[in-house]
Amino acid sequence: MIHTKTHDPNITVIRPGAERLTAVNAKAFKDEVTDLINGGATQLIVDFKDVSFLDSSGLGALVGVLKKIGHRGELSISGLSSDVQQMFRICRMDRVFTVYDDVNSAVQSMAESQ
Amino acid sequence: MSLPRLKIIVAEDSELQRLYLCSLINELGYHAIEAEDGHVALELAVETGAQIVISDLQMPKLDGIGLTLKLRELDLGYYIHVIMLTGADEMENRAEALRVGADDFITKGSSTAMLKARIRTATRLINHAAELAERTRVLKEANERIEEDLRAAAAAQRQLLPNLQDDIMGFEVASAFVPSAIVSGDMFGCFALNEAKLGFYAVDVSGHGVHASLLSVAIGHLVTPDYFRTHAFDANGRPDPANMIAVLNQRFSLSENDDYFTMFCGIIDKTSGHIDYCQAGYPSAFYVDRYGSAMSVGDGGFPVGMIPTATYDNNEHHFDTGAALVICSDAAAEAENISRQPFGSTRVRDVAQLFPSVRANKIPNEMVRALNKWRDGAPLEDDLTVVALERKASHDTHQNT
Numbered sequence: 001m002i003h004t005k006t007h008d009p010n011i012t013v014i015r016p017g018a019e020r021l022t023a024v025n026a027k028a029f030k031d032e033v034t035d036l037i038n039g040g041a042t043q044l045i046v047d048f049k050d051v052s053f054l055d056s057s058g059l060g061a062l063v064g065v066l067k068k069i070g071h072r073g074e075l076s077i078s079g080l081s082s083d084v085q086q087m088f089r090i091c092r093m094d095r096v097f098t099v100y101d102d103v104n105s106a107v108q109s110m111a112e113s114q
Numbered sequence: 115m116s117l118p119r120l121k122i123i124v125a126e127d128s129e130l131q132r133l134y135l136c137s138l139i140n141e142l143g144y145h146a147i148e149a150e151d152g153h154v155a156l157e158l159a160v161e162t163g164a165q166i167v168i169s170d171l172q173m174p175k176l177d178g179i180g181l182t183l184k185l186r187e188l189d190l191g192y193y194i195h196v197i198m199l200t201g202a203d204e205m206e207n208r209a210e211a212l213r214v215g216a217d218d219f220i221t222k223g224s225s226t227a228m229l230k231a232r233i234r235t236a237t238r239l240i241n242h243a244a245e246l247a248e249r250t251r252v253l254k255e256a257n258e259r260i261e262e263d264l265r266a267a268a269a270a271q272r273q274l275l276p277n278l279q280d281d282i283m284g285f286e287v288a289s290a291f292v293p294s295a296i297v298s299g300d301m302f303g304c305f306a307l308n309e310a311k312l313g314f315y316a317v318d319v320s321g322h323g324v325h326a327s328l329l330s331v332a333i334g335h336l337v338t339p340d341y342f343r344t345h346a347f348d349a350n351g352r353p354d355p356a357n358m359i360a361v362l363n364q365r366f367s368l369s370e371n372d373d374y375f376t377m378f379c380g381i382i383d384k385t386s387g388h389i390d391y392c393q394a395g396y397p398s399a400f401y402v403d404r405y406g407s408a409m410s411v412g413d414g415g416f417p418v419g420m421i422p423t424a425t426y427d428n429n430e431h432h433f434d435t436g437a438a439l440v441i442c443s444d445a446a447a448e449a450e451n452i453s454r455q456p457f458g459s460t461r462v463r464d465v466a467q468l469f470p471s472v473r474a475n476k477i478p479n480e481m482v483r484a485l486n487k488w489r490d491g492a493p494l495e496d497d498l499t500v501v502a503l504e505r506k507a508s509h510d511t512h513q514n515t
Contacts, residue, residue, distance in 0.1 A: 055448065056321060060373070092416045
């Protein structure tokens with residue numbers, strides 16, 4: 001389901017490929033991102049620009065991916081809608097993930113930190 | 115292997131031809147049933163349960179086309195295979211017969227082998243349909259058993275919930291609990307902790323359905339008044355709900371999967387109305403004062419069982435007499451209408467704010483009603499819990515410790 005695009009140096013931008021990341025597709029999302037990580041990707045950005053809704057299962061999958069990367073790499077988030085932003089705030093996820101307004105700022109910041 | 119003795123109706127006005135066909139069919143091991151025209155064939159089809167009809171095209175009263183049409187209009191719960199007998203010069207009629215629902219053709223004067231082959235084809239299809247029907251029946255039975263078990267699980271889950279509209283230590287407590295499936299991933303509790311304090315909590319396990327409900331029931335059994343007394347007070351006896359959530363977080367972070375839950379819990383002093391609460395990813399509650407002015411309670415906190423190192427904060431609020439506290443799971447704010455627009459926390463607050471015109475014990479059902487209207491009757495996609503507490507004025511307090 002996910003769409004990926006690689007930016008130099010070795011930054012992978014992931015678009016979930018669904019307007020809603022929920023119990024219906026959270027596992028598929030996590031499995032596919034886990035495959036990327038197992039394939040060696042360590043610098044990941046999940047761009048939520050086209051995602052309007054994230055439920056508790058979607059959030060669980062996202063945190064699962066973060067745990068999978070662990071200290072081996074980095075996972076940033078970009079393009080959160082205001083509703084998803086509100087959910088991130090209530091769950092303090094804004095303290096767990098590095099969140100950027102848009103994917104370009106996320107790529108730039110990740111590239112500079114390498 | 116002998117063929118099953120299936121019934122075959124032979125609709126043919128020519129007696130000679132009919133008797134000839136019937137004797138052939140009986141010899142093949144089937145049970146031939148004679149019909150001298152389409153009307154009789156139709157009646158016999160209903161009466162005998164025959165699943166194969168061999169029909170002449172030209173017949174008085176009701177011809178082969180008319181018979182096929184009538185057979186297709188019947189609602190018998192099984193399919194009737196129609197084989198049309200046609201003359202070699204009736205090719206055009208075959209198209210019409212196919213259009214009205216005939217399945218196969220035999221040209222009059224064909225060999226016995228041809229008739230046998232056609233009947234075998236029909237038999238194969240009938241047997242296949244019977245196998246499918248049997249599989250469906252087995253699946254349906256299995257599904258009914260599972261649903262029965264789930265209903266029993268749902269009843270057990272509901273028994274864990276406090277009684278609706280309880281009066282606990284001068285607080286009227288009402289709730290609505292609407293699972294999106296038969297069982298729910300939500301849980302809540304409200305009980306006296308000692309002579310002075312009341313404890314409450316609401317939990318929403320990530321996801322929904324059976325998987326989430328197992329965890330919610332486990333939490334329901336775990337988080338008792340004793341659990342509050344043991345973990346939600348510090349060494350000096352001061353309320354410390356954040357510690358209880360931290361203990362739960364340690365316990366539930368051990369699991370390797372992505373399961374977690376959100377929680378809102380608090381301890382209310384019945385005399386002063388002081389609330390110590392901790393919010394762990396659960397939506398903020400709404401406090402509505404006696405004048406109907408609502409404010410959000412809580413500005414967030416980490417969910418439970420997600421991050422082992424998460425820390426939790428205690429917060430405070432004052433619960434005045436005549437005021438209400440409304441706690442509502444995220445199913446309400448996230449409920450989308452037909453245009454995919456979420457109900458939103460502003461509308462949740464608006465319903466909470468119906469208080470005090472509407473008594474707090476009616477607020478949970480008001481929320482359910484508002485969501486039902488918002489979704490135009492469509493069931494919710496996530497489990498909903500609404501708990502409303504009203505601190506009654508002292509003159510109408512029935513102390514029930």
